[in-house]
Amino acid sequence: MHNRIILNLVVLNFLIGLSSTLKAASTIELEIRNHLFFPSTLHIPARTKVKLLIYNRDSTPEEFESYELNREKVIMGNSKAVVFIGPLPPGRYPFFGEFNPKTAQGEVVVEE
Amino acid sequence: MLLISVIIILREVLEAAVLISIFAVLARHFILPTRSLKLGILVGVFAALLYALNLRAISSWFGGLGQEVFNALVQFAIFFSLLLVSVYFVSVKQQQSLPRRFGEVVMFTVAVLSISREGSEVFLFVSGFSAGDPQLGAVMAGIALGAGIGFSVGALTYFTLVHFPISKSFYFLLCLLGLVGAGMVIQGTKLLVQADILPSRLPLWNSNDVLNENSIPGQMLFAIFGYESTPSSIDLIAYFSAILLFVSSIVAIHLWRRGSRGVSLV
Numbered sequence: 455m456h457n458r459i460i461l462n463l464v465v466l467n468f469l470i471g472l473s474s475t476l477k478a479a480s481t482i483e484l485e486i487r488n489h490l491f492f493p494s495t496l497h498i499p500a501r502t503k504v505k506l507l508i509y510n511r512d513s514t515p516e517e518f519e520s521y522e523l524n525r526e527k528v529i530m531g532n533s534k535a536v537v538f539i540g541p542l543p544p545g546r547y548p549f550f551g552e553f554n555p556k557t558a559q560g561e562v563v564v565e566e
Numbered sequence: 567m568l569l570i571s572v573i574i575i576l577r578e579v580l581e582a583a584v585l586i587s588i589f590a591v592l593a594r595h596f597i598l599p600t601r602s603l604k605l606g607i608l609v610g611v612f613a614a615l616l617y618a619l620n621l622r623a624i625s626s627w628f629g630g631l632g633q634e635v636f637n638a639l640v641q642f643a644i645f646f647s648l649l650l651v652s653v654y655f656v657s658v659k660q661q662q663s664l665p666r667r668f669g670e671v672v673m674f675t676v677a678v679l680s681i682s683r684e685g686s687e688v689f690l691f692v693s694g695f696s697a698g699d700p701q702l703g704a705v706m707a708g709i710a711l712g713a714g715i716g717f718s719v720g721a722l723t724y725f726t727l728v729h730f731p732i733s734k735s736f737y738f739l740l741c742l743l744g745l746v747g748a749g750m751v752i753q754g755t756k757l758l759v760q761a762d763i764l765p766s767r768l769p770l771w772n773s774n775d776v777l778n779e780n781s782i783p784g785q786m787l788f789a790i791f792g793y794e795s796t797p798s799s800i801d802l803i804a805y806f807s808a809i810l811l812f813v814s815s816i817v818a819i820h821l822w823r824r825g826s827r828g829v830s831l832v
Contacts, residue, residue: 479762501768503762503766505762514693514694514695515621515690515691515693515694516694517687517690521779521780521785521788522779522796524756524759524760524794524796525756525760526760527633527634527760528621528625528633528687528690529625530621530622530625533622533625535625535630535633536630536631536761537760538759538760538761538762538766540766541766541767541768542768542769543768543769552574552687552691553574553690553691553694555570556570
């Protein structure tokens with residue numbers, strides 16, 4: 455009984471370890487409200503994968519998009535979405551909301 | 567708002583427009599009916615609407631990764647369909663045509679998939695405006711303009727390419743299909759990296775000095791051929807695997823058809 459549990463835990467650990475990098479990606483939260491990004495500037499460390507948790511507080515869909523980051527995802531109204539970014543060399547990476555590009559603008563600042 | 571609508575629609579329409587016009591050129595030269603293309607466009611628009619209406623549900627699949635998985639699969643399906651279209655037209659050129667129904671089905675499939683993927687964003691964009699919104703007029707005008715420009719580019723592509731004798735332009739057209747297909751694969755790959763299904767890696771180089779992805783030609787190259795100024799090793803592996811698979815398939819169908827023709831002459 456105990457051996458079975460331990461075996462299951464070991465196998466589970468092995469599988470989880472296979473599918474993830476050395477440490478879990480840290481999470482940053484981003485909000486879309488009134489077709490604006492909050493915060494509009496994000497700071498992340500260089501060469502690190504980061505998980506963006508984007509909450510669309512508007513009732514209309516928005517598309518989080520960035521050529522520099524190579525990311526595009528539609529987030530329906532009153533929904534949240536996960537987008538992974540990085541690893542990236544240091545620099546500034548703008549992003550925008552494709553459906554409201556005049557207002558929904560932001561930047562990811564990658565620093566050492 | 568007008569300009570924003572124009573740009574949004576144009577970027578979505580451009581890719582499908584170029585693909586469909588290339589098919590139209592091939593169909594014209596080989597005297598094939600274009601009804602599968604026309605039907606594909608119609609069904610594609612409905613599929614785009616269907617996709618947009620169900621995006622909330624689709625996005626929640628696979629623990630929130632449904633959108634990336636679904637879109638990536640569509641991209642890969644377009645690539646394979648383009649490969650099959652090219653194989654079909656090689657067989658036609660070799661005068662040992664695969665069944666015409668096969669050619670029609672794969673062209674139809676490409677039309678439906680590419681339009682539904684791009685077209686859904688148009689529907690989603692419009693859904694953000696309620697019926698009484700004063701900006702709706704400008705949005706609709708922008709959509710009409712953007713679509714018009716996109717169709718014009720398609721028509722321009724068609725009329726430019728169709729004038730060349732098919733003996734000269736055939737392999738050029740196949741190259742275009744291959745490059746567009748490989749572009750689809752790289753876009754699908756990027757979606758899977760975004761969803762952390764494929765590993766992410768640092769970019770290997772940055773060609774923004776040569777051709778900026780944000781510039782107008784850069785955006786057009788991105789939309790049609792999947793141009794990527796900062797590719798990672800994963801992107802490059804995917805891209806060149808696609809090219810290799812595409813070229814191998816063309817070579818294979820050449821050898822196979824020629825081989826069987828040689829046997830029947832004996």
